[in-house]
Amino acid sequence: xxxxxxxxxxxxxxxxxNLEDKRLRNLxxxxxxxxxxxLARMVKLTEEVGELSEEVLSHLKLxxxxxxxxxxxxxxxxxxxxxxxxxxxAKSLRVDIKEALNDKIKIINERY
Ligand SMILES: [Mg+2]
Numbered sequence: 001x002x003x004x005x006x007x008x009x010x011x012x013x014x015x016x017x018n019l020e021d022k023r024l025r026n027l028x029x030x031x032x033x034x035x036x037x038x039l040a041r042m043v044k045l046t047e048e049v050g051e052l053s054e055e056v057l058s059h060l061k062l063x064x065x066x067x068x069x070x071x072x073x074x075x076x077x078x079x080x081x082x083x084x085x086x087x088x089x090a091k092s093l094r095v096d097i098k099e100a101l102n103d104k105i106k107i108i109n110e111r112y
Pocket of ligand 1: 048051077078081
């Protein structure tokens with residue numbers, strides 16, 4: 001992952017999330033139960049949504065001048081952070097995200 005022009009697909013993303021989950025478990029240790037990890041990941045997702053919000057505000061030049069540092073790369077990075085963090089949280093909660101997305105896409109498509 002990472003090289004410009006590399007193809008991204010959902011399986012590859014989920015493989016990365018599984019690997020990252022293992023690496024994070026090694027880094028932060030195994031909690032006696034999953035509750036702490038789930039709560040930490042929920043807080044982390046909120047943090048990443050905040051960072052994305054900041055980039056969107058910068059992109060739209062809706063921040064104070066001294067705060068604006070619009071950078072297309074940073075905007076893209078923050079979208080990626082939100083998606084990866086969301087998938088890590090779903091994994092901790094044993095949510096089958098592929099099934100969840102398939103079901104939701106079906107529901108949305110049926111609206112039209
Ligand atoms: Mg971030």
